[in-house]
Amino acid sequence: MPGRVAAAFVGVLAGVGLIIAVFLPWYATNLGPPFSATSVSGWEATTIARLALAAGLVVTVASAALVLDERGALRLAHRHGDALARAVVAAGVVAALLVGFRLIVLPDPAEFLSRQIGLYLAFAAAIGAVLSGLAQVATRD
16 A cells, blocks of 8 residues: 555654754854854754654664565564554654753753754654654554
8 A cells, every 4th residue: 555655654764864863963052252153963962862863763663664564575463563653653752752852941051052953853853753653553454
């Protein structure tokens, strides 16, 4: 079924996007001259990003297994496919909550930091993972 393959493929893309976003800049310092602005990745800035990376790995592996199952390269029992689809939803929700928290609450010293593109991409990928997981659950027989 093309809808199931598409939903699982979007899950793979969302998971990979979340993994990559963890290593992109999440925060930059707001310091004026003579200081130079520096940025830090999510991996360097907070433990929450490392947990989001783990959730991204779960989304990627589970969605890839569902793509392979739909293509006939992997034979999963129906209940295993359902469990993998629900795991994508759960990991996506966890990632969205973790990244959303860091989107709202900046690490200390917050008054010297601004949000960067990696944080926004991580949040978008986490939301994509949730939506992909919900589509996978909805299209299961």
